[in-house]
Amino acid sequence: MSTGVITRGGTVVPPDQIVRYTFRERLCHWINALAYSYALLTGLALFTPHLYWLAAVLGGGPTIRFWHPWISLIFFVSIFWMHALWRGDMVHTERDREWTRNIKYYIQNRDDMVPAQGRFNAGQKQFYWIMFWSAIVLLLTGIIMWIPETLPHSLHWVLPIIIFIHAAVALITIGAIIIHIYMGLWMTPGSLKAMIEGYVSKPWARAHHRLWYDKVTGAKPSSR
């Protein structure tokens, strides 16, 4: 039993564990997650009368009207920061396309039937790009919704279209986030710990991200 290793990033790695996320990556992820959660709850309050009670819980209608755009700005800034951190890891490969074609096996937990994956699997990459492009659309439409009084009356006809797009794209991100939260919290035990403490066990890394495991441990590349 060896003692833990302290990485340059300051993460303390217990024996037989691998650093999965650096402190910077975890910080970025959780700023992003908290800002998104606030924008989600306040956005839902404004989306449907059945959830307008969320406005009362979060400080009242005028309060959420004021903070929704500001907190969302933090979400956008942190997702662009995330882009700088992970852009390289999020590129789709031919192997990812094969993974996507065989996604049903992954869903059925028959992971031996899908190609071995790198640091992020194809599903994580798809989730990332959905969130990234949605964020850009939400930002562009949201800025106009923030200050509609600056829009001349001759351009008012775009407002309903913009609000519709904003709501529709937000709903797409909600669909994606439901799967993301489910997988992180329940479907893949160990991922929440990875995002909080920063490390994963070697078997976990080998089971879920074989190519990445081979790379960081210097092991011989596996066939699958």
Add this chain to the structure above:
Amino acid sequence: MPTESLQIKAISAHPGPPPGQDVSRDYGVCKFIDTTTCIGCKACEVACVEWNGYEFRETTFDNTYQTMPDLEWNYWNLIRFNELENPDGTISWLMRKDQCMHCAEPGCLIACPAEGAIVQYSNGIVDFHQENCIGCQYCLTGCPFNVPKFNQTTKKVYKCTLCSDRVSAGLEPACIKSCPTGCLHFGSKEDMTAMAEARAAQLREHTGYKDAGVYDPEGVGGTHVIYVLHDAKHPERYGGLPADPHVPAFVRLWKGPLKWLGGLSIVGGVLGVFLHYVRFGPKQVDRSEERKP
């Protein structure tokens, strides 16, 4: 609230029917504005500001009678002037009293996300309750007449109330009270429509205004403010009165199908992942591997 005696017909962002709906019958009220006898004196503007207790605004001057460019959060009633040059070289001096039209299908109320910020009374008045307004300005998005105006300081939206406070006390609106030519009338929608139709027929039969007609646009279910225009075929000449106003299609899509489709998808998504867990469970990493070097 000075509105106890007004029955509520619709409430913005209210799930389910509004409390007290249809408990009593009420007749629709209506303002009838005869643009052919308006002289542009602006007495109605003054009466509106006086009754509602707002400050007078600074006027602008651009060589027309339009000394106020637009409605404002504290200026709910505005005569719009247009000096229209006719094909024969004569001038038609058109003037129209502009204010909230009190649509039967109010786009502002449909678009509003804040419960109780906009209410429609069973007499047809559409009223903003600023204490519930959150300043999102979705109402501007739904309004085809560009009526609601935002106040930067209070972050609330304001517009003509059709003097709901006066009407609930059995009085006519302040603008009606002040009109010196009698071009403004107030009464039931039925009576005002009959009066307007009679006036339009009179204009067609006894004057040169062969296109005279009543403006009560069907696209928004009719309005509780109706006009008689000399030229009903060109309402846009009267300070940009829309020829065929509608609640924007995207507001209907967003407040209709997208709302229930979105709600259904969220509930479906949560149920879906729960079912997945019950059926397939978590991805367990083979524990025997942990013993390998």
